[in-house]
Amino acid sequence: MPWCRKSRQSSKPMSVPVMAEALLKAPLLKVDGLQAWYGESHILHGVDFEIGHGELVTLLGRNGAGKTTTLKSVMGIVEKRSGSVTFEGRQLVGHPSNEIARLGIAYCPEERGIFSSLNVEENLLLPPVVKPGGMSLAEIYQLFPNLEERKRSQGTKLSGGEQQMLAIGRILRTGAPLLLLDEPTEGLAPVIVQRIGEIIRELKSRGFTILLVEQNFHFAATVADRHYVMEDGRVVDMIASADVQQNIGKLQAYLGV
Amino acid sequence: MFELLGIPPQALFGQLLLGLINGAFYAMLSLGLAVIFGMLNVINFTHGAQYMMGAFAAWLMLTILDIPFWVALVLAPIVVGLFGVVLEKVMLKRIYHLDHLYGFLLTFGLALVIEGLFQWKWGSSGAPYPSPIPGGTNLGFMFLPTYRGFVVVAALVICLVTWYGIERTRLGAYLRAATENPTLVRAFGINVPRLITLTYGLGVGLAALAGVLAAPIQQVSALMGTNLVLVVFAVVxxxxxGSIMGSIVTGFGLGLVEGLTKVFYPPASNTVIFVVMAIVLLVKPAGLFGQTK
Amino acid sequence: MTAQRITGVALLVAALAAPWFAYPIFLMTALCFALFACAFNLLLGYVGLMSFGHAMFFGISGYFFGHVVKAWGMAPELGILAGVAGAAVLGAVTGALAIRRQGIYFAMITLAFAQMIYFLCVQAPFTGGEDGLQGIVRKPLLGGLIPTKDDRVLYYVVLAIFLFGYGTIYRIIHSPFGQVLKAIRDNEQRAVSLGYEADRYKLLAFVLSAALAGLAGATKAMVLQFATLTDVSAAMSGEVVLMALVGGLGTIIGPVVGAFIIITMQNYLAAAGEFVLVIQGVIFVVIVMAFRKGLVGELTDWWKSRRPAG
Incomplete structure (x- = not known):
């Protein structure tokens, strides 16, 4: 990736500890005035938010508020976007999704995207390792024992819950420090939602930074540090998990529940 | 000597061997066509011309540069495959978003250009390519020319290696996944556009490899792939x-059917594959190995 | 609308005067191909089905015409009828099979069937094999009322046949049947859910297109007095696609323009041999890469952009 080398050269020389400290203080992901379009329709009208290292942040909002589009725009898989998205200080807008993934961002789509022509293990091994320090296959199987039992099955023959675990497990090998999870609990039974909550907390404790899109605010409240609320393609509010109880009325109004 | 339904065994087995050889080419070509279609959404009409280019490359290497068959067998597919890479980068990649028919028309036009140019430069009469393994063995029931036996075995090996590459390797997994959902595969960090170019290059190289194998059996001529590609469409x-193994089995099987027709009812041998196509359309429209959608 | 009518009248006057300014045989050949291209375009432009085997209808009809007139010694009208009927029956059989698959498969299937017909024509006794049917004598039409030895007289007959075919296509496109065809082209599933049996409409359109291609083929055999393998070959199937594409798919006049351009080009380049194919290939590539709407389509767009509506 020549462009990231270039940006490194152009930044001022810093000593290694100073640089490390600066990087840790700066947000891992910073989104500024992000706009996005699908064909003629303008979906995002200037989204701003940021996530620090090791944080777990959710995007809340009603259907059509632009949560999924925000994830896709960060990942670079919308037709057209403008504004600024920086990851570890590097600008992502203007680069194709394969280069963005290589910088250390892993994406788990809403529709899960399990490949039917690949078996479970092939699905797990598909995303390439982009950075050292990812989980090994054995560790992933330890986290998701069901997947190991069914590793030779066709990916799409799994149950909905298992497919979701596969979709999450698949991106843990890559070593990407930032995970984008799009509605991992959608359409799943309560006991599975609970299990996914445990897994997400476990991932946070292992040091992953997570941006989670959720409709299920009760679920989100149990796992996240902070919540950004989206409406009509903008971020309209930010509520820390600790303040959720005081703001419950406001939140319910936002989400229309 | 025994006879089968009044057919002398030499004729029967001779035609079966010819059928197997034709089947080998059907299999290799339909395999490439299927892989290219899966990734590029383009039915590669240029496939026949690229098969011809493989044969021509080997013939030119031999007559001009004195490069022997066995070297050309490796070199010619690489050269023609690189030509395919250029074609993909310059033209094909600009039309993926359009209806399938534009890819079909574009590659049809390219086939006309390529075959026309070769015909203009070298005529259409064809040139012989000496057999790299002359001689043969009398098996008692038939005479087996060594090279023809080699072609059948080599084609089978090539098909199985292709199958293994697609169904059992990491690169093959990328390919299968990108055929299903290229956007997501790209978002995992895989350079899908490059994968597509590579796929086209490999598919074209496979066609050229079939062409090199065909050179010592057929005359090397500008139009040797023109009719072949039409039969291969019927095979497809x-x-x-939908299935790699399906392409291989269908290709060899139809070659044998054609060979048998030559023995029992020669006038129908040209058309039998099209008749089989009509029957399959009646009975199982999605194709023998196709997914019904 | 009036501009269109004026253009139409001007074209008709030009068509009537043409044999005094241009070689009638060339004009008749071009008209036959124009009708052939219009028949092809009825399918691709208005039903969204790309037949890559239309030469089978064009060619087989020429053979039927030749056989009826030459071997059976019957009147040319009957020859043309036989050609049209033969093409329609062939269209019904191949069409019924081909519409079982969609999209690009449809193109491959029609191409394969055309290749089968080609091989049958190479072997069948009544086609004259590699030589074809030569020297089909021109006989007077309507029981002797219209002498056809004179090229200019025959030209008006051919023009009348062309206008009949063109008018038929125009009527089909603008009839309720044509509206259903367009609905199927734009969204087959919706048309089906509205209660239309899409397959029957597609098949009927296919048979009509085949019959009109047959009309063109038989007329061409009458004009040029021979029927050969060229007219059933895959190259001919490609040529008619090219004509429609050059002129503009989905425009009713486009294929006529395209046919005249390609036939003129072939006339001028006859000496170039293999290079005609190369040039045709280049035209295919250029049109697909840059001018997908064809000449008439691009000109219409340009005209509209010059004069904004209202």
Whole structure:
């Protein structure tokens, strides 16, 4: 990736500890005035938010508020976007999704995207390792024992819950420090939602930074540090998990529940 | 000597061997066509011309540069495959978003250009390519020319290696996944556009490899792939493009059917594959190995 | 609308005067191909089905015409009828099979069937094999009322046949049947859910297109007095696609323009041999890469952009 080398050269020389400290203080992901379009329709009208290292942040909002589009725009898989998205200080807008993934961002789509022509293990091994320090296959199987039992099955023959675990497990090998999870609990039974909550907390404790899109605010409240609320393609509010109880009325109004 | 339904065994087995050889070419070509279609959404009409280019490359290497067959067998597919890479980068990649028919028309036009140019430069009469393994063995029931036996075995090996590459390797997994959902595969960090270029290059190289193998059996001529590609289309319709193994089995099987027809009812041998296609369309429209959708 | 009518009248006057300014045989050949291209375009432009085997209808009809007139010694009208009927029956059989698959498979299937017909024509006794049917004598039409030895007289007959075919296509496109065809082209599933049996409409359109291609083929055999393998070959199937594409798919006049351009080009380049194919290939590539709407389509767009509506 020549462009990231270039940006490194152009930044001022810093000593290694100073640089490390600066990087840790700066947000891992910073989104500024992000706009996005699908064909003629303008979906995002200037989204701003940021996530620090090791944080777990959710995007809340009603259907059509632009949560999924925000994830896709960060990942670079919308037709057209403008504004600024920086990851570890590097600008992502203007680069194709394969280069963005290589910088250390892993994406788990809403529709899960399990490949039917690949078996479970092939699905797990598909995303390439982009950075050292990812989980090994054995560790992933330890986290998701069901997947190991069914590793030779066709990916799409799994149950909905298992497919979701596969979709999450698949991106843990890559070593990407930032995970984008799009509605991992959608359409799943309560006991599975609970299990996914445990897994997400476990991932946070292992040091992953997570941006989670959720409709299920009760679920989100149990796992996240902070919540950004989206409406009509903008971020309209930010509520820390600790303040959720005081703001419950406001939140319910936002989400229309 | 025994006779089968009044057919002398030499004729029967001779035609079966010819059928197997034709089947080998059907299999290799339909395999490439299917893989290219899966990734590029383009039915590669240029496939026949690229098969011809493989044969021509080997013939030119031999007559001009004195490069022997066995070297050309490796070199010619690489050269023609690189030509395919250029074609993909310059033209094909600009039309993926359009209806399938534009890819079909574009590659049809390219086939006309390529075959026309070769015909203009070298005529259409064809040139012989000496057999790299002359001689043969009398098996008692038939005479087996060594090279022809080699072609059948080599084609089978090539098909199985291709199958293994697609179904059992990491690169093959990328390919299968990108055929299903290229956007997501790209978002995992895989350079899908490059994968597509590579796929086209490999598919074209496979066609050229078939062409090199064909050179010592057929005359090397500008139009040697023109009719072949039309038969291969029928083979693809019969087999369906969903399964790699399906393409291989259908290709060899139809070659044998054609060979048998030559023995029992020669006038129909040209058309039998199209008749099979009509029957398959009636009975199983999605093709023998196609997914019904 | 009036501009269109004026253009139409001007074209008709030009067509009537043409044999005094241009070689009638060339004009008749071009008209036959124009009708052939219009028949092809009825399918691709208005039903969204790309037949890559239309030469089978064009060619087989020429053979039927030749056989009826030459071997059976019957009147040319009957020859043309036989050609049209033969093409329609062939269209019904191949069409019924081909519409079982969609999209690009449809193109491959029609191409394969055309290749089968080609091989049958190479072997069948009544086609004259590699030589074709030569020297089909021109006989007077309507029981002797219209002498056809004179090229200019025959030209008006051919023009009348062309206008009949063109008018038929125009009527089909603008009839309720044509509206259903367009609905199927734009969204087959919706048309089906509205209660239309899409397959029957597609098949009927296919048979009509085949019959009109047959009309063109038989007329061409009458004009040029021979029927050969060229007219059933895959190259001919490609040529008619090219004509429609050059003129503009989905425009009713486009294929006529395209046919005249390609036939003129072939006339001028006859000496270039293999290079005609190369040039045709280049035209295919250029049109697909840059001018997908064809000449008439691009000109219409340009005209509209010059004069904004209202």
């Amino acid at each position: 319709v019969i087999g369906g493009m």
